[in-house]
Amino acid sequence: MAILKVARMGHPVLRETCRPIDPAKIAGPEVQRLIRDMLETMFEYNGVGLAAPQVYTPVRLVIAGGEQREDGGPLLRVLINPEITVLDETRREGMYEGCLSIPGWRGYVERPAHIRVKALDEAGKPLDLELEGYPAIVMQHECDHLDGILYVDRVEDHSKLGFEEEIQRYHDLAAPDDADDADEDD
Ligand code: NI
Numbered sequence: 001m002a003i004l005k006v007a008r009m010g011h012p013v014l015r016e017t018c019r020p021i022d023p024a025k026i027a028g029p030e031v032q033r034l035i036r037d038m039l040e041t042m043f044e045y046n047g048v049g050l051a052a053p054q055v056y057t058p059v060r061l062v063i064a065g066g067e068q069r070e071d072g073g074p075l076l077r078v079l080i081n082p083e084i085t086v087l088d089e090t091r092r093e094g095m096y097e098g099c100l101s102i103p104g105w106r107g108y109v110e111r112p113a114h115i116r117v118k119a120l121d122e123a124g125k126p127l128d129l130e131l132e133g134y135p136a137i138v139m140q141h142e143c144d145h146l147d148g149i150l151y152v153d154r155v156e157d158h159s160k161l162g163f164e165e166e167i168q169r170y171h172d173l174a175a176p177d178d179a180d181d182a183d184e185d186d
Contacts, residue, residue: 004041004055009102011056015148018051018058020081026124031061035078035122038063047100049138049186051145054101060146066138067131079119079127082143088114093133096173097141097151098164098185106167108160109151111140141186151186 007013025031034057042050042063052061060081067075094110115136119127131139141151155161160171167173 001040002037003044004037006041006045006054006100007056009099009150009152011101013053013056013058014101014145014150016053016058017148018053018060018146020060023080023120023124026080026120026122031080032122034059034061035063039076042100045100045185047185049142050100051142053145053148062139062142062146064135064139064142066135077127077129078122079117079139079143080121080124082117082119082139082146084140084143085116085118086112086114087116087130088112093137095134095137096160096167096171097137099141099151100185102150102152103185104164105152106162106164106173107152107155108157108171109137109141109154110156111137111154113137115139117143138186 021031038050038055041055048065050063052059062079062082063076064079065074065076069075091113092110093113094108096106097109098106113136114132117129117139121127
């Protein structure tokens with residue numbers, strides 16, 4: 001296992017359209033090592049999610065948190081070749097997002113609050129999830145990375161984009177479900 005370097009905004013790898021992963025290769029050592037290293041990297045930097053291009057590997061793989069297990073612990077999902085469908089265009093939810101590739105910054109983004117995501121998991125099995133609220137926001141943030149989109153691209157009101165300390169001092173950082181989550185970076 002290894003803690004990987006995280007690409008920061010400005011590096012072109014974050015602006016690439018990532019290539020799909022061949023499902024036949026999911027069980028292979030390369031993809032499995034990438035998943036393990038991404039998990040370790042995410043824990044090290046206290047992220048709630050991480051996308052492969054953030055560790056300089058432009059393939060369609062993300063790790064997304066934000067959900068809870070039945071025992072209350074965090075539920076992390078590995079999603080390969082994810083595809084998001086918005087289930088309700090009218091309902092949107094906003095929060096101050098952060099990103100490990102944009103350290104020290106926060107920005108207010110509104111996104112659809114109810115989505116469906118289809119993907120393959122780390123074992124190559126199909127996943128079909130319906131997500132709402134905070135987990136839906138995390139998932140969209142991570143999947144945006146696969147198309148070269150960063151949350152700052154989606155900040156409409158630039159007065160709500162800035163350094164974490166100033167945002168914490170002058171703005172309401174609360175996340176829709178759990179204000180504690182606002183401390184984490186995606
Ligand atoms: Ni991010």
